[in-house]
Amino acid sequence: MTVLDLDDVRVTRQGRDLLRHIDLRVEAGEHWALIGPNGAGKTTMLTMCGALGHPTSGTVAVLGKRLGRVELRELRTHIGHVDPRHRMLGDNTVLEVILTGITGTSDPVPRWEASTGEVTTAHDLAASVGLSARLAAHWSTLSQGERGRALIARALISDPALLLLDEPATGLDVAAREHLLETVDALRVSHPAIASVTVTHHLEDLPASTTHAMLLRDGRIFATGLADDVLTSELVSGAFDFPLHISRDAGRWQARRATAASR
Ligand SMILES: Nc1ncnc2c1ncn2[C@@H]1O[C@H](COP(=O)(O)OP(=O)(O)OP(=O)(O)O)[C@@H](O)[C@H]1O
Secondary structure, X not given: OEEEEEEEEEEXXXXXXEEEEEEEEEEOOOEEEEEOOOOOOHHHHHXXXXXXXXXXXXXXXXXXXXXXXXXXXXXXXXXXEEOOOOOOOOOOEHHHXXXXXXXXXXXXOOOOOOOHHHHHHHHHHHHHOOOHHHOOOEHHHOOHHHHHHHHHHHHHOOOOOEEEEEOOOOOOOHHHHHHHHHHXXXXXXXXXXXXEEEEEOOHHHOOOOOXXXXXXXXXXXXXXXXXXXXXXXXXXXXXXXXXXEEEEEXXXXXXXXXXOOOO
């Protein structure tokens, strides 16, 4: 099943093309990485994938439903968006934050109460991301890594077909990053049909379960396809306009400056 279908998408803001000629087809069970230098258009593209905005031209379809022909709010109920810049008004608990994934709001909705089944699901998801012991903890007391994992549980509670992760490892120490990536990798087993798109600047932050990759440069596709075909030294160096040596070990990628010996 096609989860995401972008066809010749162009996004223009203030007379400037932020994205041009973007085609992307994401099937169920695929895990895409969206990589490119600062300002390449990654967040703008994730905005389209998340049904948070319309393209200037071209078409975006999520689960076969085209943006512009279906209500964005309805479309968003099928999308789990993990954004480290997630803001909320109150100092909510982990359980409350996870449950806001059902209402699609930043904070608990007054007078809305989760059903017993929904609370059980929230507990199960908290356990799956290693947060069982922190369900009553308030957001302000959580570490950056715990917040990232709480947001993944929040995104999963609506049983989305598509998970969008915007630089999920930003600000995490190495142990927290590894824990987070293990959580994302575990989704392959617990949610085999889910598709994901992860935006990152750092190849080291990609989960081993990444199947496909797109390199963006100056708002255009520089390369796209199977991760092993795209995340090569030649193509990544071209996208970043910098000589890089890319290696993959035990499923994980590493990038470092290319030297005469590594070329
Ligand atoms: N609303 C807007 N109006 C005008 N320009 C914008 C707008 N939003 C983003 N831009 C510009 O579009 C370009 C792409 O931005 P975008 O945030 O998508 O890039 P990015 O690849 O996510 O960058 P980064 O890695 O720095 O987060 C940038 O040059 C940015 O300044």
